[in-house]
Amino acid sequence: MKYRHSLLPSSLNGLRVFEAAARHLSFTQAATELNVTQSAVSRQIRQLEDHLGFPLFIRQHRSLTLTGEGKEIALLLTRQYSDLNGMIRQLKTKENAPLRVKVAMSFGVRWLIPRLHSFKEQYPSLDIVLTSVLGFEDTALRLDDDDYDVAIYGLHRDPKSQYHKNMLRKEYLAPVYSELLTKTDKAISVDELLTYPRLHPTPDRSDWREWLKRNHKSELMNNSGLTFDTLDMALTSCFAGQGVTITDLMLVVHELKQGYLKLPRSATIIDSPWQYYYHCQLESDAVTNFITWLTEQLETEQAEMFEMAKQQGWQIIENQN
CATH class of the missing domain: 3.40.190.10 (Periplasmic binding protein-like II)
Incomplete structure (x- = not known):
């Protein structure tokens, strides 16, 4: 019987390695993310290209560029991995799981914590885990990190950035x-x-x-x-x-x-020039209730x-x- 997905490599690890390398446009950074050597990444990419029959990268001195075919495959893989990761996260979420909130340090200490009791009064059975970071830059927060459900962060305004989709306030x-x-x-x-x-x-x-x-x-x-x-x-x-x-x-x-x-x-x-934003890693009643409470509190206090x-x-x- 012929393998249904015969055009795919027998081992899907090469696709995972390629997705990381394409996202970083760097074999070295992909190796760091995947905890393997740079030579292992290079070998996996070569094997994948040999299997597919066309190049995925244009290798230049000290730089990588995706070929047209590489761009199409990378876009599909990134989207599919993100969807799969989100589905697994949803399946692992239990009714009694705590709400994990990652928050910029000053916002957490000076604003969120002193007001959190009012949210807990509305949802007393919901446990909350707060973690903080000193600042949110691309190196400090990745939208596909799995150690939080809601992130609240401040960044310079940049409408083109993926981090600027959900503005909380100026x-x-x-x-x-x-x-x-x-x-x-x-x-x-x-x-x-x-x-x-x-x-x-x-x-x-x-x-x-x-x-x-x-x-x-x-x-x-x-x-x-x-x-x-x-x-x-x-x-x-x-x-x-x-x-x-x-x-x-x-x-x-x-x-x-x-x-x-x-x-x-x-x-x-x-x-x-800075604004506050939020990002949700999953959809749940707890996340929705928290964001609703958060935005209402901020709107009220800004008016005050x-x-x-x-x-x-x-x-x-x-x-x-």
């Missing part, structure tokens, strides 16, 4: 300070605020640079003060009265309401922040680009 930046710094409960002006030491929440100091640029004060940018690699450390320093920092206001709404942090008089709030800005005389500048 990030709104403004400078803040503590009364421990100014030794007075009277609001200070923006010019006065800029005379105090700067607390930079990112090593590249991009938040301060963007805010000053949008306020036509780029000439006042300086690298003095303290520089941190997380917003949480910068805010802790700010609470201690060590200087002024710039922050996503949605992460400090409670502190603003309680007076622990203040904005200067007639402060300007800008929408950041806008109302607070109106009452306090803060100006919100939206970038039209």
